[in-house]
Amino acid sequence: MSAMDVMIHSSSFLLPCDETSTGTRYALVVLNQSLPRFTPLLWEHAKLRLCADGGANRIYDELPLFFPNEDALAIRNRSNFRKLYKPDVIKGDMDSIRRDVLDFYINLGTKVIDESHDQDTTDLDKCILYIRHSTLNQETSGLQILATGALGGRFDHEAGNLNVLYRYPDTRIVLLSDDCLIQLLPKTHRHEIHIQSSLEGPHCGLIPIGTPSAKTTTSGLQWDLSNTEMRFGGLISTSNLVKEEKITVESDSDLLWTISIKKTGLSIQDHTP
């Protein structure tokens, strides 16, 4: 086994804030798909919160729905509630965000960065660049970018968002949906993935998107790989299961790691601030 650096992965962002291991600083990017039910938890963890264009509609419309006790209150109180979940930045070409939503957040002091759309970078791309240039990235502790709404909808959008993981292999980015998370395992490192088994799994997979893998080796899975070849058109590891609390992966190719997120254990009652 080569003396490769180890990269450690842990879904600490799914744990309550007080239980998070120190050191990781989170940024949150909200894209324009339905919010995962644990979005308030991610919001709590994040020191910097961005909405990409129509992602602001989602925060405005859907966050109050996670707090049903607010239903009985007047619209004024719902407005007060929305002030608690104020994005730091709204970035994009502003062709999806509603006028009333934009005005609401501008009045609250959210920074709005309007830019024209171009074919080569997705909204997620632009947000990643903003975060990397921000002061959050200059701090010494590790930065992890959490992104919701990157999956589903149009497939070309989804592919463009997966490509963002490959284009920034030295930035920790996690794509999150209600059903699963996805992160890049760069070939430059050996990976140790610590499983929060009350919150994620058991369904998982390793996907050689972009390039085939001649040799991948794992431990801790139901169907481990052992210098196994993986490629589209042949075998890829899907519908696998995590068997142990620590998974290791080593590969000659950049892989996407994906694991299911459990339906229970992440309800808002567990994590009300």
Place this chain on the structure above:
Amino acid sequence: MSAMDVMLHSSSFLLPSNPVDDTTGTRYALIVLNQSLPRFTPLLWEHAKLRLCADGGANRIYDELPLFFPHEDALAIRNRYKPDVIKGDMDSIRRDVLDFYVNLGTKVIDESQDQDTTDLDKCILYIRDSTLNHESSRLHILATGALGGRFDHEAGNLNVLYRYPDTRIVLLSDDCLIQLLPKSHLHEIHIQSSLEGPHCGLIPIGTPSAKTTTSGLKWDLANTEMRFGGLISTSNLVKEEKITVESDSDLLWTISIKKTGLSIEDHTP
């Protein structure tokens, strides 16, 4: 340009169904997987000569098809839209749904799940085995519910396109369709512009492409390299009614499906 065979593509399955083409036209099969039904599912059902549900896909037909016909009796709709086959390991299908379709005469094929083949895989194999040889060149398999949900499921379903490059398979959702463009052919894609587009993309999912050339797109490629980690063609736009694609690599073609023009009122049988 090499003298490669041309493969023609057209989303005729989004057009009203025309019984005249039965003997010489495209022979459609439909597979329903376990995600929310696209709003044009009744139209696909009309086109298909063979209709399969993969396990929990049967729940979707049972629960959601009546919702497309709010003025009709749900039981009448369920009787009308009867799958020919329900296939899978039966761990998602509801008991009441299974009983209903068994009583109607739907063939149920129960099998244990294995890590190497998805439900979509198993359904493709069944359809290929049940298609007569002289019809196999005309066979087009339409699949709903292959996208969304767990990403490993979605990736496994995309891999099915790569594993059966000589079978025409189209993955469909409310938002878009995806099909494989094998590198062995020059591709002509005829756009139904009232129903699909303009947003489109070409995705080298499995292997980088050293050279891809297109025509008819807003941002055409000209012997352009595409790879994950670099440029891939997303948020592109169809500009003309015929798109051509030639590549040294198997690509996924994806195009958006318009929100209007496919409502049930346009296509009530």
